[in-house]
Amino acid sequence: MGIFKIEGGISLKGEITPQGAKNEALQILCAVLLTPEKVIINNIPDIIDINKLITLLGNLGVKIQKNGSGSYTFQADEVNIEYLETEAFKKEGGSLRGSIMIVGPLLARFGKGYIPKPGGDKIGRRRLDTHFEGFINLGAKFRYNREDHFYGVEAPKGLKGADMLLDEASVTGTANIVMAAVLAKGKTTVYNAACEPYLQQLCKMLNSMGAKITGVGSNLLTIEGVESLGGCEHRILPDMIEIGSWIGLAAMTKSEITIKNVSWDNLGVIPTTFRKLGITLERRGDDIYIPAHVDGYEVKTDIDGSILTIADAPWPGFTPDLLSIVLVVATQARGDVLIHQKMFESRLFFVDKLIDMGAKIMLCDPHRAVVMGHDFKSQLKATTMSSPDIRAGISLLIAALSAKGTSTIQNIEQIDRGYERIDERLRAIGANIVRA
Ligand SMILES: CC(=O)N[C@H]1[C@@H](OP(=O)(O)OP(=O)(O)OC[C@H]2O[C@@H](n3ccc(=O)[nH]c3=O)[C@H](O)[C@@H]2O)O[C@H](CO)[C@@H](O)[C@@H]1O
Numbered sequence: 213m214g215i216f217k218i219e220g221g222i223s224l225k226g227e228i229t230p231q232g233a234k235n236e237a238l239q240i241l242c243a244v245l246l247t248p249e250k251v252i253i254n255n256i257p258d259i260i261d262i263n264k265l266i267t268l269l270g271n272l273g274v275k276i277q278k279n280g281s282g283s284y285t286f287q288a289d290e291v292n293i294e295y296l297e298t299e300a301f302k303k304e305g306g307s308l309r310g311s312i313m314i315v316g317p318l319l320a321r322f323g324k325g326y327i328p329k330p331g332g333d334k335i336g337r338r339r340l341d342t343h344f345e346g347f348i349n350l351g352a353k354f355r356y357n358r359e360d361h362f363y364g365v366e367a368p369k370g371l372k373g374a375d376m377l378l379d380e381a382s383v384t385g386t387a388n389i390v391m392a393a394v395l396a397k398g399k400t401t402v403y404n405a406a407c408e409p410y411l412q413q414l415c416k417m418l419n420s421m422g423a424k425i426t427g428v429g430s431n432l433l434t435i436e437g438v439e440s441l442g443g444c445e446h447r448i449l450p451d452m453i454e455i456g457s458w459i460g461l462a463a464m465t466k467s468e469i470t471i472k473n474v475s476w477d478n479l480g481v482i483p484t485t486f487r488k489l490g491i492t493l494e495r496r497g498d499d500i501y502i503p504a505h506v507d508g509y510e511v512k513t514d515i516d517g518s519i520l521t522i523a524d525a526p527w528p529g530f531t532p533d534l535l536s537i538v539l540v541v542a543t544q545a546r547g548d549v550l551i552h553q554k555m556f557e558s559r560l561f562f563v564d565k566l567i568d569m570g571a572k573i574m575l576c577d578p579h580r581a582v583v584m585g586h587d588f589k590s591q592l593k594a595t596t597m598s599s600p601d602i603r604a605g606i607s608l609l610i611a612a613l614s615a616k617g618t619s620t621i622q623n624i625e626q627i628d629r630g631y632e633r634i635d636e637r638l639r640a641i642g643a644n645i646v647r648a
Pocket residue numbers: 235238309310337338339380381382383384385526531532533554555556
């Protein structure tokens with residue numbers, strides 16, 4: 213397992229360009245299974261999770277050609293569906309969360325889809341019921357083997373469009389159901405659909421392949437099934453979670469940073485949420501400019517003076533993936549913040565490490581933490597820590613960059629699974645970080 217050694221307490225300066233979005237890329241890569249024609253995808257991030265999914269597609273027989281940095285051509289004209297029943301697939305298929313989204317396309321095109329319990333972060337229960345209830349609504353037969361946690365759906369006679377109301381607006385669940393419904397017979401409506409920008413991107417890509425999806429961007433999608441889909445070219449959006457991470461990093465290290473080409477119109481409430489923490493962000497064209505916060509940043513209260521609460525919610529609410537970053541940034545703010553992580557129950561436990569570093573945080577229960585900001589009057593102390601999940605990992609990295617002295621972060625594979633060449637990119641703006 214690799215480690216990062218970080219010499220903190222240094223202000224950074226410069227420009228940083230966000231990578232392509234991990235969570236969009238996972239959906240888009242699965243969609244290549246829907247057509248025998250060539251699909252070109254640009255701006256694919258070079259990170260562990262994405263590279264694992266590309267390997268999985270290769271093992272399924274998809275032809276893969278690298279065109280250049282971040283650009284690939286995929287062709288799923290000879291899919292080896294038997295691979296789904298091998299021991300190798302049982303091992304490999306479960307190693308990331310995003311692999312669950314191969315099931316919808318395979319079911320739609322080949323009448324069957326199997327998957328071992330998918331991996332991803334250990335951040336609480338991660339149910340798959342919404343996915344499989346959706347497939348069942350489309351006429352698939354479902355089976356689950358409790359012993360080896362293996363899920364399967366089959367529809368040898370094809371899928372049939374249906375009206376459905378999802379039990380929750382699951383992001384990967386909606387993507388999976390949409391990818392199954394595009395090739396079903398007749399009309400499907402999906403209400404309480406997730407509608408975040410990455411899902412909108414998926415729907416736009418599918419429409420460019422010949423699918424008929426309307427309502428894109430809303431929570432009611434209507435899908436007219438088509439016989440087959442063709443090839444296309446698609447570009448992945450910048451990663452909004454990475455953008456939020458750089459905003460937090462800039463504020464915490466009092467650095468002047470420009471985040472390039474962020475696709476502002478797809479950031480939703482992310483900029484306003486950081487502004488509530490007192491962070492100044494300027495829109496400059498499609499860039500975000502963050503001045504050095506030499507005098508710190510002051511948390512805004514609610515209109516009636518009550519303590520600011522930052523909570524997650526399905527899009528267009530604030531993404532749960534940025535709450536850990538907001539929490540670490542709050543430790544040096546002027547004022548107090550309640551962080552309410554509603555979706556996942558094990559994502560706040562990393563606060564122990566921040567408390568060890570000197571942060572004032574009260575963990576009220578698994579979902580809520582009150583952060584009492586230091587206003588930089590007391591700097592965090594460098595320490596040795598281990599990254600429990602991807603977003604806690606980056607939050608600890610931000611804490612280490614702000615702390616005086618040398619910190620060590622272990623288990624950095626958790627960070628590498630979502631952030632491309634992070635050490636190299638941070639060194640380019642002046643950070644003292646080495647990989648060992
Ligand atoms: C590979 C990928 O794209 N992963 C993202 C995806 O995961 P994923 O698609 O797995 O997450 P889901 O949207 O299914 O649900 C996330 C959690 O929120 C709960 N939930 C969800 C919707 C809802 O209306 N109410 C509710 O309580 C679910 O029970 C679950 O515990 O979306 C999550 C929520 O944005 C992100 O954290 C993950 O980074």
